[in-house]
Amino acid sequence: MTNDSKRPLTLRDVSDATGVSEMTVSRVLRNRGDVSEKTRQKVLEAAKELGYVPNKIAGALASKRVNLVAVIIPSLSNMVFPEVLTGINRVLEDTELQPVVGVTDYQPEKEEKVLYEMLSWRPSGVIIAGLEHTDPARAMLAAAGIPVVEIMDTDGKPVDAMVGISHRRAGREMAKAILKAGYSHIGFMGTKMPLDHRARKRFEGFTEALAKEGIEIEDREFYSGGSALAKGREMTQAMLERSPELDFLYYSNDMIGAGGLLHLLDQGIDVPGQIGLAGFNGVELLAGLPRQLATMDACRQEIGMKAAQIIAAQLEQPDADVEKHVTLTPTISYGDTLKRR
Secondary structure, eight states: OOOOSSSOOOHHHHHHHHTOOHHHHHHHHTTOSOOOHHHHHHHHHHHHHHTOOOOHHHHHHHHSOOSEEEEEESOSSSTHHHHHHHHHHHHHTTSSOEEEEEEOTTOHHHHHHHHHHHHTTOOSEEEEEOSOOOHHHHHHHHHSOSOEEEEEEOSSOOSSEEEEEOHHHHHHHHHHHHHHTTOOOEEEEEEOTTTOHHHHHHHHHHHHHHHHTTOOOOEEEEEOSSOOHHHHHHHHHHHHHHOTTOOEEEESSHHHHHHHHHHHHHTTOOTTTTOEEEOSBOOGGGGGSSSOOBEEBOOHHHHHHHHHHHHHHHHHOTTSOOOOEEEEOOOEEOTTTSOOO
């Protein structure tokens, strides 16, 4: 049984193939009504063989919603977000909800456009990265009338619900660990802050904790573009040529930190004795490095799971008391590049 024409298959095609009424076919495919197991299997097998996919837009006209969850993230090349999507999918795969992803490239205006287009399809919920949005974007989220979960960050006020970590606290905790290990001449390398709000907050927390102990960052460098080993190598070499007295390098993410580590090992520099290093994100891909980079886990998969759970719970029981402000606690992994005292 195949459909040789270019027209989409309908209930009538499944009905004709099985000799079962369209109403009964509809009941089987929607898992509604009293239908014998023999008839159910006959319809399901025919639909599968034909390649029939139900038209959920027709049903959505009555409910005014489709079983889609809009997931809006800044990047797919950043290794952080695929793990978040894995967590979301782990929860939603047991429901009728399906995540649909939009990418903003860290551009506020593009986020507005992606959000507008996705909301126009009337999804059942929105999961969106970050707490910083343009006024029009916040207005769209607030007026959507559906569960909205902002993820990755809890240093701010959400439109509805939020799940993430405090990046300011993460920066403070790393600074405390570095100072406790005895390092005092510190350089920082990271992304340009205006577009990466979470990196900015970590940097703010980091410098605040250093300042309390009378320490200032002695050199810093920012870059635009994706996280890359080559960029980490390049910036690390340039910084140490400018500031050879540095004894610790803190990176805004693990990928440039790994590039810095490879440069230092190539130069025969004692890590962590002469120079210590730390990054952020806990990227598992880097487990194959000659030395394990000190880092902090950002709870990525757990964030995705918690966000999806909030969406699913609110849709199942709109009046239920659901925890909407979830702050997870990342932990420091000292690896081989941060001394412990």
